[in-house]
Amino acid sequence: MSETSPSAETTVAAFDVRMTRFVDAAGTVLAPLPAFAQDPEELRRMYRVMVETRAIDRKAVALQRTGQLGTYASCLGQEAIGTATGIAMHADDVLIPAYRDYAAQFLRGVPAESTFLYWAGDERSMHFPEGTPSRHDFPFSVPIGTHIPQAIGVAYAFRLRKQPRVAVAACGDGATSRGDFYEAVSSAKVWNLPVVFLISNNQWAISLPRARQTGAQTLAQKAIAGGIPGEQVDGNDVIATRHVLERALAAARAGEGPRVIEAVTYRLHDHTTADDARRYRAEDELEDAWTRCPIKRLRACMATLGCWSVADEEELEAQAAARAEAVAQAYFAVQPEMPQAIFDSLYATLPTALGAQRAEVMTAPAPQTEH
Amino acid sequence: MSETSPSAETTVAAFDVRMTRFVDAAGTVLAPLPAFAQDPEELRRMYRVMVETRAIDRKAVALQRTGQLGTYASCLGQEAIGTATGIAMHADDVLIPAYRDYAAQFLRGVPAESTFLYWAGDERSMHFPEGTPSRHDFPFSVPIGTHIPQAIGVAYAFRLRKQPRVAVAACGDGATSRGDFYEAVSSAKVWNLPVVFLISNNQWAISLPRARQTGAQTLAQKAIAGGIPGEQVDGNDVIATRHVLERALAAARAGEGPRVIEAVTYRLHDHTTADDARRYRAEDELEDAWTRCPIKRLRACMATLGCWSVADEEELEAQAAARAEAVAQAYFAVQPEMPQAIFDSLYATLPTALGAQRAEVMTAPAPQTEH
Amino acid sequence: MADLNIIEAVNLALKSEMARDENVLVLGEDIGRNGGVFRATVGLLDAYGPERVIDMPLAENLIAAMAIGLSTQGLRPVAEIQFSGFLYPCLDQIANHAARYRNRTRGRITCPLVIRAPNGGGIHAPEHHSESMETFFAHMPGLRVIAPSNPARAYGLLLAAIRDPDPVIFLEPTRCYRLFKQAVEDSGEALPLDTAFVEREGTHLTLVSWGAMMHETRLAADALAQEGVSCELIDVASLKPLDMDTILASVTKTGRCVIVQEAPRAYGPASEIAANLAEHGLLSLFAPVLRVSGYDTVMPLARLEKVYLPDVRRIVAEVRKLLELAPVG
Amino acid sequence: MADLNIIEAVNLALKSEMARDENVLVLGEDIGRNGGVFRATVGLLDAYGPERVIDMPLAENLIAAMAIGLSTQGLRPVAEIQFSGFLYPCLDQIANHAARYRNRTRGRITCPLVIRAPNGGGIHAPEHHSESMETFFAHMPGLRVIAPSNPARAYGLLLAAIRDPDPVIFLEPTRCYRLFKQAVEDSGEALPLDTAFVEREGTHLTLVSWGAMMHETRLAADALAQEGVSCELIDVASLKPLDMDTILASVTKTGRCVIVQEAPRAYGPASEIAANLAEHGLLSLFAPVLRVSGYDTVMPLARLEKVYLPDVRRIVAEVRKLLELAPVG
Numbered sequence A, B: 001m002s003e004t005s006p007s008a009e010t011t012v013a014a015f016d017v018r019m020t021r022f023v024d025a026a027g028t029v030l031a032p033l034p035a036f037a038q039d040p041e042e043l044r045r046m047y048r049v050m051v052e053t054r055a056i057d058r059k060a061v062a063l064q065r066t067g068q069l070g071t072y073a074s075c076l077g078q079e080a081i082g083t084a085t086g087i088a089m090h091a092d093d094v095l096i097p098a099y100r101d102y103a104a105q106f107l108r109g110v111p112a113e114s115t116f117l118y119w120a121g122d123e124r125s126m127h128f129p130e131g132t133p134s135r136h137d138f139p140f141s142v143p144i145g146t147h148i149p150q151a152i153g154v155a156y157a158f159r160l161r162k163q164p165r166v167a168v169a170a171c172g173d174g175a176t177s178r179g180d181f182y183e184a185v186s187s188a189k190v191w192n193l194p195v196v197f198l199i200s201n202n203q204w205a206i207s208l209p210r211a212r213q214t215g216a217q218t219l220a221q222k223a224i225a226g227g228i229p230g231e232q233v234d235g236n237d238v239i240a241t242r243h244v245l246e247r248a249l250a251a252a253r254a255g256e257g258p259r260v261i262e263a264v265t266y267r268l269h270d271h272t273t274a275d276d277a278r279r280y281r282a283e284d285e286l287e288d289a290w291t292r293c294p295i296k297r298l299r300a301c302m303a304t305l306g307c308w309s310v311a312d313e314e315e316l317e318a319q320a321a322a323r324a325e326a327v328a329q330a331y332f333a334v335q336p337e338m339p340q341a342i343f344d345s346l347y348a349t350l351p352t353a354l355g356a357q358r359a360e361v362m363t364a365p366a367p368q369t370e371h
Numbered sequence C, D: 001m002a003d004l005n006i007i008e009a010v011n012l013a014l015k016s017e018m019a020r021d022e023n024v025l026v027l028g029e030d031i032g033r034n035g036g037v038f039r040a041t042v043g044l045l046d047a048y049g050p051e052r053v054i055d056m057p058l059a060e061n062l063i064a065a066m067a068i069g070l071s072t073q074g075l076r077p078v079a080e081i082q083f084s085g086f087l088y089p090c091l092d093q094i095a096n097h098a099a100r101y102r103n104r105t106r107g108r109i110t111c112p113l114v115i116r117a118p119n120g121g122g123i124h125a126p127e128h129h130s131e132s133m134e135t136f137f138a139h140m141p142g143l144r145v146i147a148p149s150n151p152a153r154a155y156g157l158l159l160a161a162i163r164d165p166d167p168v169i170f171l172e173p174t175r176c177y178r179l180f181k182q183a184v185e186d187s188g189e190a191l192p193l194d195t196a197f198v199e200r201e202g203t204h205l206t207l208v209s210w211g212a213m214m215h216e217t218r219l220a221a222d223a224l225a226q227e228g229v230s231c232e233l234i235d236v237a238s239l240k241p242l243d244m245d246t247i248l249a250s251v252t253k254t255g256r257c258v259i260v261q262e263a264p265r266a267y268g269p270a271s272e273i274a275a276n277l278a279e280h281g282l283l284s285l286f287a288p289v290l291r292v293s294g295y296d297t298v299m300p301l302a303r304l305e306k307v308y309l310p311d312v313r314r315i316v317a318e319v320r321k322l323l324e325l326a327p328v329g
């Protein structure tokens, strides 16, 4: 092989990926905080959402362990991302979520008992209440990543109608290996769409570690394949996460086009309650990850800033526990659907050809509520 | 929105895309040539392949226009890439081609009449002759891009067996919009596979111009999504194209992993003979593209270097025309297959359940050969 | 009232509905300036602009997903998939999302979208361009699957499909796109979905088909009429939901049924019709229910595609076989 | 000879065949250290190493394509798709490539691969985990589709599938994975493909099923036996190619047939069997061919999945209906 003379090669494009962090794992503030984070009430608000989300999440796991809920996917350790998302989005934006984005859903008006109902296996859980921002939102997409290209259509509708709205398509690290993710990223800039792709990189896709998911050094750089900005953020730093999300949403809303955000976090729980991560994950990795817990971090930060006391903490713990219990009770109170419900939202009007099937179901013995 | 202090953001990754060119459109040598190109015989060889390929290609178009061939996809203007590929690959590498890579196929032993037979609609065209390198190769994949992830399996087999072989997966600019392309690029480095992804960016996917295919500034940068090197090459400069291909193949063979090459070229013909590009493409764009024709360029370069004469050109033209005519005759001489052929390669052994269907076909009137 | 072929009728329906409802938009590969590879969308770009006539990157999965996203926002996307074999990458989005959103959100999110594609072979097209895709969609709960067989039905059923509040797969008969013309009025009137059309009344047997094979079946009925065999001719038109009432009424009358499909035989659409006859029509049947179909082979390339495709000869032969088993009168 | 459940039998077949043939390798999501979400691949990583037990990135289309690439090189990949609803992204690769390479290269390139997946519902799994996917594959020419119903058949048919020189889709009955055990010998002996199994002889009617529904059907036959109804019980096992000879022989004897499937009714696998009976068995039939099936609804989430799933009660009810129409003896 010949040596190439330098003049035969020229650089035609260059890219970089940046990472944003304001608060480190110990709670130390590393850089001047964004304006919203200079308001202690805002810090307390974010903290409260994270703690309540965790309490509800723990309740769901407890219900599953006692046979009162189906398989459940915990958001333990990832509360900062959902919280930042729920706060950063405007009411009439559209959230196309991944299944650990509970905090964002709660902030947008999904009652937590709906979440429980979803994992119990009841479609009404995805009806979402009228009059809340969640009414615009998509339900979880279990087929990983397949919802992401749908965001292209949603954002296209906003552009067509000249609405100042943004679609936020959220997914995990595993989802970024799929063609679905890529086809959305690759095309979003063709129409300069108001869409933000938010990756919660929690380092694992069930048992597959991030490093074996793709050869890419960062997931943010997958944006480059679509010619759009990609950036990393410390997803356990709720301030940084909210900051980059607000910046991306504002840019998209202002017509500056799509963006990819990789929020780096860690899945502190098993993949779901049906999984046992000890099978494939080293204990010390998990222990180490706990040191970066987003809740601990914000608490330490607030303590340093002098806006959070032991009494505040105790009061919040009690509140959160009460809320989680109330959610469980609300969930228990939901009456089962009638069997014919499996036909009644299938089409706008049930085709005649299906009438006999529906009738058959109505004469069958009534199902019992199971969890 | 707050201003971000610089210290909150750090650069975590940086990438660039380079472009290689040795000979410009006028045939001027821009940089010291690689060793192979310092041998006039090698230049003449590459030139001959390109000219013969073009003659055969024109013959195919002529046959189609006179009703003697089905829809045909011309490689007009893209002869350099196929030629470079066919020369750069080793005999036992595997070519997983796109449908304009005729020159590469010819160099690997596919008889040109097979190409004609393919577009006439005869599956025997993809049988490829024993004892030639093409025997390892894949047939064209009409569903755009779907063959690319298959290269992952092929290259994995090489790695598993510790064979010094490389899989070359070729596609057009349009194909790079597909999840198939991405899933291959995204995963190739996970196993550090010996695979080269070769994009012939001819600026159009039927009527869609490159700029509306994706937001990416270059197609080479799609490599970054998989954490692998991506580079551009002037695909109308056969020397540069062969150089970067040989370099990529050697690297892959040496265990240095996968790579993406975007060869920038132009589709001088309609998409296929079923297309009329005047419907959507400006005449002056086409005229301008002709000034960068790879054949003209190498001829000018050789003329300057003093290794190509008018007499050489005339002799080659005559040879190429004769070869194209011989190909057509060989194609005409192929006898039609029997109707039951539609069953006979369906399974290794035809399941009993299908015996009656095969028998039915054998008693049906024999089909007439149509083009 | 103009004489139109099927592709012109499709084009007219699109034009007409885009004019009537600004929420209707079309998307697909090469559908803008190029007017679509079969010219179904000719003139739409000039009439309605690039925002409503969207040339798509080369990714069918994206086309389906984008159509879903658009439809959830109350738009009425009509997506074109260029050739039948390229519908496979859409199946995931259609089965797992389009067909389900209404049900899984108990009516909150809906997908009033249409996916149009040419279906079937017979035009000497390249590989993967000639597949018959009905079964894949007809087996998916929550969808409608329409396969028009002539210009008037293409027009009227496409209007109905676009206006329908649920996802509709609209499979057009490739080989009949330009085969014949018919007077089609741009009346803006939709034809009913879920309804089979009795195209010709007859007494000896019922011939059932849809899409491109209706044409061969019609010709076979003509040929059989010459021999004194009176065929009732049914165009299924809507494969899902399937109007078995119309087919059963006919078979109850004739006692004999031959179903003609282009798709491979095994697990094809004709089997569903035959199964329903075996369940609900058994007592009326004088003779076996026969299926004339493509073979269980990969769709052959152009040179042998005629071997695969059911044609008048094969339909007539099956009918004669049937009449030997159960002679008329 | 150990007592094994179906998942253990699958695991044993994989282990056994990987030991016998070094070209066999497995790939899929979470199949390595985690042993697969259903534990079908437990122990393989330790026994055969990461080169032959390949944990895949989260992309089913890639899994199918990679399996194809591997198989073209003479390897024998056995891919696992984690849940049935995630087979959709594989359909393009399977229909357009795996099922065609042999035919389109006239025998030069072949795809001796297996794609295994759990099939069907009944385990209260999340959305999209409980689909019945037979029809999609059974309609594709060039494939084989196997649906074992018990441990011994899972073992013997999986060996056969891996050794077969053509692509095989192997759909495992999710809800029966751990439902019962059976003595399975690690004999290395494959069962024949293309063959239905007469599991129990009977005289009054033929009950036909496969996969998970075989279990319900068997229980129904037991219940009916109590009432003096003698059912011949057929496990189709191989949906493609379909062994109609065995089914026809039985129906010729009994004159009555009920087919049980979990998939949605319309255009489902039972329709193909019923259609064949309407064609080749009509004269033997005393009564309509009945299909007990899932409804034409989206597979409900856990709380209502039992409403959807055929069970002993529904099977027995259909049989009683049939016997009313055509009483025995």
Ligand SMILES: Cc1ncc(C[n+]2csc(CCOP(=O)(O)OP(=O)(O)O)c2C)c(N)n1
Binding pocket: A100, A142, A143, A144, A171, A172, A173, A174, A175, A176, A202, A204, A205, A206, A267, A271, D029, D058, D060, D082, D086
């Ligand atoms: C298409 C598809 N394939 C496989 C699965 C099974 N599955 C559920 S979650 C999961 C891993 C997802 O990983 P990631 O995207 O990182 O999200 P996380 O669970 O870590 O939040 C897999 C493989 C699925 N749900 N969908």
Ligand SMILES: Cc1ncc(C[n+]2csc(CCOP(=O)(O)OP(=O)(O)O)c2C)c(N)n1
Binding pocket: B100, B142, B143, B144, B171, B172, B173, B174, B175, B176, B202, B204, B205, B206, B267, B271, C029, C058, C060, C082, C086
């Ligand atoms: C999956 C699929 N979709 C659509 C088509 C129809 N089609 C054939 S070639 C082509 C454009 C291909 O563009 P590109 O990849 O740039 O290759 P080129 O033809 O320019 O060489 C299209 C859309 C196809 N063959 N396959």
Ligand SMILES: [Mg+2]
Binding pocket: A172, A173, A174, A200, A201, A202, A203, A204, A205, A206
């Ligand atoms: Mg993850």
Ligand SMILES: [Mg+2]
Binding pocket: B172, B173, B174, B200, B201, B202, B203, B204, B205, B206
């Ligand atoms: Mg191109």
